[in-house]
Amino acid sequence: MKQVIKKNLEKPIQKYRLYIQLLFVAIVLWIGIEFYLFANYLETGGASKFYERPPGVEAFLPISSLMNLYYFISTGNIHQAHPAGLFIFVAIILVSFVFGKSFCSWICPIGFISEALGDFGEKIQKKLFKRRLQVPRWIDYPLRSLKYLILGFFVYSIFFMMTISAIKYFLDSPYNIMSDVKMYYFFANITQFSLIVITVLFLLSILIRNFWCRYLCPYGALLGFLTLLSPSKIKRNKESCIDCNLCAQACPSFIKVDKVETVFSDECSTCLSCVDACPVENTLEIKSIYSKKKISKKTVAIGIVGIYFLIIIVGMISGNWQNNISQKEYLMRYKNINSLDHIKSSDDVKKFNKEAEKYYK
Template identity: 40%
Template sequence: MRNRGAAEGIVAVRRVVQGFFLGFILLVGTRFALFIRYVEGEAVFSSLAQRSPGVEGFLPIGALVSLKHWLQSGQIHPVHPAALVIFLTICLICLLARKGFCSWLCPVGTLSEWAHRLGRRLWGRNFRIWRWLDLPLRGGKYLLLLFFVKLILLDMPGEAVAAFLASPYWAVSDIKMLHFFTRMSLTTLTVHLALTGLSLFYANFWCRYLCPYGALLGLLSLASPFRIRRDIEGCTGCRRCSAACPSFLPVHVKKEVRSPECTGCLSCVAACPERAILQMALPFRREPLPLFVYPATVLLLYGLGIGAGMLTGHWQSSLTLADYQRLLPLLDLLAH
C-alpha cells in the first residue's frame, strides 16, 4: 500500500493554498473598494485604501486587447499592464504545468469546488449531466473562447486596439468590475445564484461548461509535459481514481491523462490505494516524482511571472490618484 498520508496530505495542502489565495484576492478587492471610497472623498483608513494591480486579474478581456497591442507594437500598454502580466503568467503555468492554475489558485475554481463539496454533503453525491448532453455543453466554453479570439485577436483593427487602451472606458474598467460584484444588478445576481445552484448539483459547472479562460488554458495544457500516468501492470482496476476525479475522466483506463479537462488537482493520485501506481509524471522520467514537485512548479511559475512583470516595470498602472478623481464622476457615462 502506498503512503496514504502523503497523498492525502497533498490534497489538504491544495485546499490550504486555494483558501490562502482566495483570502488574498478578497483582501486585494477590499482594499480596492476602500481606495475607491477614498477617491470619492469618504473618510477611510488611507493605509488600507490601496489599489493593488492584482485587481487587474479580473480583466481578462481587456488583457486580450492588451495582448494584441503588445504583439502589434512590441510595447506593453501602461494602463493596467498587470492585466496582461497576470494573463500571460496564467497561460505560462498551463502551458508548462497543465491547468494547475484552475485547481490550485483560481478563486472562481475554489468557490466552485466548495459549492460541489457542499452539494455532495447535502445530496450525498454529485450528479452528472447525461453524456449525450455533456459533450455539446462542454463545447460552450470553446465557442465563447472562439468568439473573443475572433472579435479581439483576429478582427479588431490596430487603431481600435490603441483607441480602446487609451480610452477612459479601459481606465475605469477595474472600478466597473468592482461594481459588478458590489453593486450587482438583479440580472447579475440571478445569474450568480443560478450558477451557484447548478454547482451544488454538478461539479465545476461554470468551469466545465462556460469558462472561456478555462477553455484556453485547457488547450494550452495539451503542450504541458506534466500528466497523470498510470502503471498498467500494478493497477488493480478498482476505479477509485475515476470516482475521485471532479472532471469525470476515466483515469482507470488511461495510461496517461492528456485531456484538456484535467486540472492537475491530484485527487485521483490521493484516491489510489496502491503505492506509486498513479502519479503526476514527466515523460522523460520513469521514477515517481516527489508529490510536492507539481504544485511547487505551479506556484513557482506564478511567482516568476508576476515577479518578471514587477521587475520590468509592467505592474503598476500609469493612472494616478488624480486620474481616478477625474474619471470617477464620469463612471455612469462611461459604463455604456
C-alpha cells in the same frame, strides 16, 4: 503467480492544495478591501484618505489583458493602463502550460468556490442517491463546447477583427482605463438580475459539479486547450493497477482515469486527487512526457506557486506593475464614470465604433 501489491505510502497533497487555495482566496479578499478603500477615495472626490489602488485587481480583467498581450506581441510594448493584468495573464498561461489546467484547482478563487459547492452537492447526492450525479454524455459534450464558443468569440474579435491601432484605441479608451472601477460597482451595486444569475449559477454548481468552470468559463477553455499541450500528464501503470476504480471516483472532472494509460483531457485540472486516491505504489503518477520521469506531488505544488509568483515578481521589478494613471486622472475620470455605462447600449456605442473603425484595416 499472485501479484504482490505494494501499498502506496506517499502522503496525500490535498491538504496543501487547500492551503494554497485559501492563500489565494485571502489575497483576493485583501485586494477587494484595498479596492473598496480606493473606490471610497474616488467617491469622496479625493476628500477622504488616499488608498493605493491594488494592481492585483487586474487579474479580473482578462479581455483587457488578452488585448495587452496581443499589443505586446505585435509592438514589443506593454500598454500601461493595466500592466499587472498582462503579467497575471501570462503567469496563468505559463502555469497551465507547464502543469496542465492547474490554475483552476490550485489558484483560482472561483475554482475554489466551485469545488466547495461541488463537494457539498456530492455529499447530498451520495446520501440521497448513493452515488454522485453526472450529466449524461450527450448533454455534457455540447455544453462543454459552450465555453470554447465564448473563447472563440473573444479570440476572433481581438486577433482577427481588430488591427493594432484599434487595440491601442480600446486600451487607451476611458472605458478600459476605468474598467476595474466599473467592475467593482457591478458587484457593489449588484442588480437584481445579476443577483438572480449568480444565485442560479451557485445552485447549479451544487447540482452539477463545476458547472461554471466546465461549461461556461472562457478562461477554463483557454487553459483546457493548454492542458492538452502540457508536457505533464497523469499516467497509469496498467501492470500494477488493480482496477479498484478509486482514482475515477476521486476525479472531480469525471475522467475515467482507471481506463486510460495517460490522462489526455481538457478537463484535467491537475488536482492530483486521483494520484492521492490510488492505493498501489508507483501506479498513478504525474510524469513528464519527455523524460518519462515521475514529478513528485511536492514539485507540482511548489512549481505552480513558484511560476505564478515568479512572473508577478518579474512584472514588479521591471516597473510594469503599477499603472501610469495618476490620482488626479482617476478623480477626473471618476466624475464621468456613469456616462461610460452608455457606451455599451446607447448611441455612444455607435460613436465609439465609428471612431474605432477608423483604425480598422
